[in-house]
Amino acid sequence: MYQFQCDYNQGAHPRIMERLLETNLEQTVGYGEDHYCAAAREAIRTAIGRTDVDVHFLVGGTQANATVISSILRPYQGVLCATTGHINVHETGAIEHGGHKVLAVNAKDGLLEAEQIRKAMELHYAEDGPEHTVQPGMVYISFSSELGTVYTLQQLREISSACREYGLPLFIDGARMGYGLASEGCDVTLQDIAELADVFYLGGTKQGALFGEAVVIVNDALKKDFRYFIKQNGGMLAKGRLLGLQFLTLFEDGLYFRISQHAVRQALRIRDAFESKGFEMLVHSPSNQQFPILDNDTMSRLAENFLFSVWQKIDESHTAVRFCTSWATDEKAVDSLINAI
Amino acid sequence: MYQFQCDYNQGAHPRIMERLLETNLEQTVGYGEDHYCAAAREAIRTAIGRTDVDVHFLVGGTQANATVISSILRPYQGVLCATTGHINVHETGAIEHGGHKVLAVNAKDGLLEAEQIRKAMELHYAEDGPEHTVQPGMVYISFSSELGTVYTLQQLREISSACREYGLPLFIDGARMGYGLASEGCDVTLQDIAELADVFYLGGTKQGALFGEAVVIVNDALKKDFRYFIKQNGGMLAKGRLLGLQFLTLFEDGLYFRISQHAVRQALRIRDAFESKGFEMLVHSPSNQQFPILDNDTMSRLAENFLFSVWQKIDESHTAVRFCTSWATDEKAVDSLINAI
Amino acid sequence: MYQFQCDYNQGAHPRIMERLLETNLEQTVGYGEDHYCAAAREAIRTAIGRTDVDVHFLVGGTQANATVISSILRPYQGVLCATTGHINVHETGAIEHGGHKVLAVNAKDGLLEAEQIRKAMELHYAEDGPEHTVQPGMVYISFSSELGTVYTLQQLREISSACREYGLPLFIDGARMGYGLASEGCDVTLQDIAELADVFYLGGTKQGALFGEAVVIVNDALKKDFRYFIKQNGGMLAKGRLLGLQFLTLFEDGLYFRISQHAVRQALRIRDAFESKGFEMLVHSPSNQQFPILDNDTMSRLAENFLFSVWQKIDESHTAVRFCTSWATDEKAVDSLINAI
């Protein structure tokens, strides 16, 4: 039974495993101050084309989100995001545990609009006594989004511009950054991301690593003392070199981008197969997550040979489900799935 | 210019002022352990008709909400409430500051429905991995609501029953409890409140006191160590007797209920005046807050002689505004307002 | 039985009560934006001799401490204070509830020394990996201290200078500011306090008001959005004018200082009586709190006619106890106490 239910059901890219093995007994200092982390930082700076960014390695996405948001907001501020945003729905209130309200906005297809940011700010300051309400203090978006959708460069520019107008740092959750950048028709580059965001991260967990997210801080004002935040939030890995080595492998020669392309290619094959058979999609996704709406019979039939996840009940006889691909997805398994469709 | 913009724009009922003056130089122990607090607790127990409830006096509503919610929820739990709930919109994230997500539900006219509670619980446990989402841990409603609306006894019973079915403590914010109980057509008594809620409070700030909210804990499981919560949340008044004396005065002979009736009577006069002139109301409120929808001209005209608050823009030429009455509202000022309408 | 156990066992100065009564039915806007608060702010600015400070009114001391500290520290920072500091021992962890470690330092007689601040900072940055430990982010001292002791101007200057050297805001808890300034031999003025501190407060609860603390923010960098902090921490009184009116009365013509002198005078009479009879004092206090060490017999005998509080067991047969005076202390009661001694 092939598993398409998520994009983190396998280990790491074989080249990462090799290097972990090779360096296993080498002695290094801990907490991300070793030479592999230093080299990985350089590789990422090169990929971004900027030397002036800070790069930190954390273990997982919830941790990265909670840590970054904690480092940006003042206690009375909240974070604007789409209702579907990961921080709003799938992190067991980690942001609220850190003291902050998630200011969720209904966003079409999981994509926040610049206009929604402007409106939130205007509404806040139009209050008779804004201090009785949570002040929006930053904006969180995901690239690609929870629904597999991807902002265009124009959309990102508008969001970034609205953020700068109101002094709101823009944080891009890049748990699936590679898949977003490799998505069909994407006109955004990593350089654009770094230019338009104040902080973002490059997801490793879902994109070739055993685990790990590389947080990139672009805005100088947000760099100070970030390591204290990592430690306080339980994200400072003792053997930090494991993170350094993985990101070095992913970024020193473009492996990160190549394997992302593979994942997207397989996902689009799945999407096209569903669409050609007349299935509706919950949303038209150009990236590695696809959400076909299946009738109960088809769902049961496919479930015999494939694992996928139930996303949302549509009506009594239809359900939106999720098929994910990843760097590791077997082309032959996709062939079988397409045949089954 | 008479002020109808809120229900806390004057001091305290004259009998309270008298007693504060009389007892001013008496020496008592602090922190609510004095004989006035003890007597006030007894008076409230008598009004409720139960001897087995704990009564604590806090200074204000945001404080009372944050303290009670902090005392009930486990860290990974959130509080279910209407989108319009005070804790969701007007407390600057005090609940999130305490670590908890407010799980807001769109509720018609500010009134949560039992079915919405059931659905939230079912959705939570239907998740594949409920531990990735915030667990609903209690329910918060207001009596009367932020929109002046009031639950019927039947509605309250259904809510309470849904809460008990799922093990969710029910907390009733009673900042305007007296006005709710005195509202037009209300079939709920204070005894019902105590039977159906696990914790509630009797608002003083808006109902005759200088300040103060009397938190009543009915559910034994929620009584332990509540004073620690009060202190930690900055709500333990050094001269606690000020709270005791005020609530004693309000409850020893039914003053609380009598002055609430006055406020509601005046509010209904205002409502009827608007309705008889063909103004639409944002919501049909039976209690001390009224929300007529005014055209711009009427709004400007009334604003010349009366203070009211802007609630919500309806369209370019219409705005919903709020007129509040209170225990202290001058009948003659209402006469003038009615004439102006 | 006369009560000397604390300095908040009576109501408010009669002039405050009068004015509360006079203005009781006046209508004003809420939340501290009324004209009494405005006038009180001006009176306090005049007393301080500076027009450039922000003044906010909060209800109580724990609330004021938690709110100010929350407004200053970054999440990974802690507050340096004496082990005996109120925030370290008597606020049920309100500071930690807000997310911050109290970095307590053993301080002789409750008085922190500049050298201890320097040492804490040097130790922190000497760590191999300071980010593994809490960064000192501000300094908290009390004037007068929990033990009734009072910093000299020279000591305060050294503390302030150490703070500025390391970029640490200095916060002075002035719950007993008046008693400190009126203390025997005190060479510090309110102007000095404002010059040397970044934030401080003028206590009302223990000094003539029913309740209330006036927070004065001197450092411009700490002024922004402070009202959000007040609201979030449950400290924004609906009928804020009650605070304004009280502080106006206390500060418009120096009442605050005059009544503080009365309290200290009575306390020193008590101290001198004990000392002249050969009793040791836990600490030599020049202000309104006195801590004689009593043998069991004397303790029992005095307890027959006077209430005082047990502070600390010294040995099997001796106990340090606390006698407090206040603005309201009856001179005749002190006479009786002295006779009893």
Added chain:
Amino acid sequence: MYQFQCDYNQGAHPRIMERLLETNLEQTVGYGEDHYCAAAREAIRTAIGRTDVDVHFLVGGTQANATVISSILRPYQGVLCATTGHINVHETGAIEHGGHKVLAVNAKDGLLEAEQIRKAMELHYAEDGPEHTVQPGMVYISFSSELGTVYTLQQLREISSACREYGLPLFIDGARMGYGLASEGCDVTLQDIAELADVFYLGGTKQGALFGEAVVIVNDALKKDFRYFIKQNGGMLAKGRLLGLQFLTLFEDGLYFRISQHAVRQALRIRDAFESKGFEMLVHSPSNQQFPILDNDTMSRLAENFLFSVWQKIDESHTAVRFCTSWATDEKAVDSLINAI
């Protein structure tokens, strides 16, 4: 230059690396619900000799401490521990960030005594108004301690008994549990730990794994909803199987215990070498951390060929330093060190 500065400067035991490699492309479900985690849980239950414990896998120690403590304490409670406890000094206030005070007690050689627990509880409840102070809500100890010292069975029994007497859950930080159990003269078994603690963890990071701590919950009352806590605190690893596989390898046939013995053996050789040359030790440690006090000359000389960490300055000419061994310590490197000594 051989590195003795810590016990996490190398990768994982070769058998772990092998199995990670073998299983790398296998597909499994995420978040610790895979078959490797299930098998690892069983292996740990077998090692403990109890089937009724819950086992959860987290990534690191600070995370494990913050998560467990968050799951046990009520908001107004604090955790009793030795001043030297890791949570008190080296976690950047993670416990306070979660809202709780660390109630630190001066403990000789890093070992808390039952009597100190009793005294803390008695002092708390002897307060006139215990609700003004943080209530001790649990006890945290480390086995082995931060100073390498190890409780005897008798000491542990007394601590556990004091905890049970006062209803305080006992949490044992076992980041170095294996090294503690393998320490010279240790009369405690893993079964004893499980019998005497309410929760404890088995450290992997310092004991053969790439990373990971296995939290064992013995007390039924503390088991409910623990996965929510893991997720909220950012500790739920997407590819949870990595943790399962590592702990399975360590516990299925006693590898964990064997490699711990190796580490301790090497540490004792180092200790004996220092002691035989007349060096004083900061504390007499029977486990894998040794703290010789070196004169400046010796320190410089050894630093030419070996990395160790500076622990504490003793006087102008002497410093206590730390030498750590681990499962991976090379016997030959220890030979060289001994020669150099």
